[in-house]
Amino acid sequence: MSKQELPVVDLNAVACCSPLAVRPMDAEQAAMVAPLFKALGDPIRLRLMSMIASVPEMCVCDLTPAFDLSGPTISHHLKVLREAGLVDSERRGTWVWYRVKPEAFRHLGALLDISAAPAASSTG
DSSP states (O other), X not given: OOTTOOOOOOHHHHHTSOOTTTSOOOHHHHHHHHHHHHHHTSHHHHHHHHHHXXXXXXXXXXXXXXXXXXXXXXXXXXXXXXXXXXXXXXXXXXXXXXXXXXXXXXXXXXXXXXXGSOOOOOOO
């Protein structure tokens, strides 16, 4: 696998992880979850994700003009989001439509939920 490629993420594997504030992740869990954060860690992909998440679905024909990048570059970024399990896509004629996979964000939200942290004891 090249440095640019991300493994396809198994969202069931992410769902098994306890919130970070409850128990530290082991190395295997961290390796399964990291590609989701890596996919969102790029400013272009984060903007694409925001655009897609703001509507029920969005055509690539509406995403591409929002960036000063080539169509193939936008397609690459969308592929990374898709392989990370963050978006679904559907080809309709010559265009591809994208929509958020809500379960991916539910899993990430649960993972980042600090309200599940045990109460700290105060001394003093």
